[in-house]
Amino acid sequence: MVVIAGKDKGKQGTILAVKADRVKVEGINIVTKHQKPNQMLGKEGGIVKQEAFLHISNVAIYNANTQKADRIAYQVNAEGKKERIYRSTGEVVATA
Numbered sequence: 001m002v003v004i005a006g007k008d009k010g011k012q013g014t015i016l017a018v019k020a021d022r023v024k025v026e027g028i029n030i031v032t033k034h035q036k037p038n039q040m041l042g043k044e045g046g047i048v049k050q051e052a053f054l055h056i057s058n059v060a061i062y063n064a065n066t067q068k069a070d071r072i073a074y075q076v077n078a079e080g081k082k083e084r085i086y087r088s089t090g091e092v093v094a095t096a
Contacts, residue, residue, distance in 0.1 A: 001025055002069040005058040012062055022053035029054050065089060 003011050003025070013026040031052045037045035060069035063086050071087040084093040 001059045002062045003028055003054070003058060004060050004069055006054070016051065017053075019053060021056050023056055023059060024051050024053050025059060026051065061086075061093070063088065065091065 001013060001015055001023070003009055003013075006029070008028045011028055013028045015023050016026050017024040029052045030049050033048045033050060035043065035045055035048050037043060061072060062068075063070035065086075066088055068088075070089075072084050072093065073087050074082055075085055077083050084095075085091060086093060
């Protein structure tokens with residue numbers, strides 16, 4: 001994924017979590033949290049840096065062939081299955 005808006009614009013990372021209309025991207029939108037110690041969970045207190053959620057409209061899929069952010073379209077192949085394609089090149093998106 002590529003961030004297309006905000007303070008981390010242009011940076012790339014992989015999606016860690018999805019929550020409603022927001023995504024958490026690895027190494028992007030780092031925030032500082034002041035965490036209290038918790039004996040029940042065995043966590044120490046202190047200042048912790050972690051990724052925060054971004055709105056899904058601020059990220060786009062990365063097209064390795066064009067080296068840019070790209071949009072996705074859907075088309076039905078010859079076998080009748082729906083597949084995702086890149087809008088700019090028309091190539092099928094590889095699924096992980």
